[in-house]
Amino acid sequence: MWTSLKRLYHKMGSPKWFYEISTRWSPWFLLVGSALMLTGVVWGLAFAPADYLQGNSFRIIYIHVPASLLSQSAYIMMAAAGLVGLVWKMKMSFVVAKVIAPIGASLAIMSLLTGAIWGKPTWGTWWVWDARLTSMLILLFLYFGVIAIYNAIENEEMANKAAGILAIVGSINIPIIKYSVEWWNTLHQPATITMTKKPTMAPEMFIPLLLTIIGFYCWFAVWVFARTRNELLWRERRTKWVKNLVINAPTNSGAHQ
Amino acid sequence: MFFDSFSSFIEMGGHGLYVWACYGLAAIIVAVNFISPVLTRKKVIKDIQRQNRREQN
Numbered sequence: 001m002w003t004s005l006k007r008l009y010h011k012m013g014s015p016k017w018f019y020e021i022s023t024r025w026s027p028w029f030l031l032v033g034s035a036l037m038l039t040g041v042v043w044g045l046a047f048a049p050a051d052y053l054q055g056n057s058f059r060i061i062y063i064h065v066p067a068s069l070l071s072q073s074a075y076i077m078m079a080a081a082g083l084v085g086l087v088w089k090m091k092m093s094f095v096v097a098k099v100i101a102p103i104g105a106s107l108a109i110m111s112l113l114t115g116a117i118w119g120k121p122t123w124g125t126w127w128v129w130d131a132r133l134t135s136m137l138i139l140l141f142l143y144f145g146v147i148a149i150y151n152a153i154e155n156e157e158m159a160n161k162a163a164g165i166l167a168i169v170g171s172i173n174i175p176i177i178k179y180s181v182e183w184w185n186t187l188h189q190p191a192t193i194t195m196t197k198k199p200t201m202a203p204e205m206f207i208p209l210l211l212t213i214i215g216f217y218c219w220f221a222v223w224v225f226a227r228t229r230n231e232l233l234w235r236e237r238r239t240k241w242v243k244n245l246v247i248n249a250p251t252n253s254g255a256h257q
Numbered sequence: 258m259f260f261d262s263f264s265s266f267i268e269m270g271g272h273g274l275y276v277w278a279c280y281g282l283a284a285i286i287v288a289v290n291f292i293s294p295v296l297t298r299k300k301v302i303k304d305i306q307r308q309n310r311r312e313q314n
Contacts, residue, residue, distance in 0.1 A: 109286065
């Protein structure tokens with residue numbers, strides 16, 4: 001048990017192994033993610049009934065909630081990867097933390113923008129400085145902070161350390177986002193989905209939401225894999241496996257690697 | 258189908274602009290996330306190939 005765990009750990013730390021396994025898995029994540037997204041979005045937009053209070057504007061939920069959830073999960077993954085990198089000096093882990101930052105930022109932007117657009121017909125305003133919205137904005141700035149550190153610090157080891165520490169410290173914001181709708185008075189509605197209670201939504205509204213959430217996670221995996229592979233190629237450019245791979249790679253399309 | 262016509266689907270009971278703006282924005286952000294690593298990959302491979310050629314000469 002212990003030796004096999006140790007072997008897995010060493011494998012995960014191997015860039016070549018990660019490159020190959022992620023290349024093999026990516027098409028499956030893409031396929032499953034796209035099928036779930038297509039089903040969920042078509043269902044949510046055209047077939048789910050309108051909300052009795054919000055009317056059809058509630059259909060924004062099928063992107064707003066997955067984007068919000070994933071931007072927070074991505075942050076936790078980034079902080080965890082940073083922690084693993086700091087504690088066990090695992091380089092692969094830092095690479096993953098680094099590539100998550102821009103993806104997470106884009107998802108936080110998606111969450112904030114769709115939230116603002118949803119707020120207009122629902123609350124009568126694009127933005128309020130309440131706890132939920134403000135803590136989501138802070139999440140976006142934390143992502144920007146991590147990206148800025150990688151852009152500003154030339155020394156790779158220093159950048160990894162600084163970004164890792166910022167990510168870990170900033171993770172205090174995650175429970176604040178989660179409980180903001182309970183601790184403070186807020187315009188934002190309480191959580192749509194909880195692990196402990198049965199969904200309050202009707203199944204024909206809830207199932208498509210579940211589909212788009214899982215679909216987004218699958219796409220996220222594809223994005224993280226693709227960016228990680230790019231980082232690995234460049235870092236490992238002196239190694240034999242990258243040289244061989246690059247010789248055989250067509251420059252016009254890198255699709256079937 | 259919840260809507261009885263294509264135009265009511267587009268209108269979304271007056272909320273069409275909000276709903277479609279959100280889906281449009283999301284589509285752009287998703288597209289960027291898919292396309293950007295593909296472009297980076299091409300650039301990285303070209304850079305490595307150039308470097309390898311330089312070293313061979």
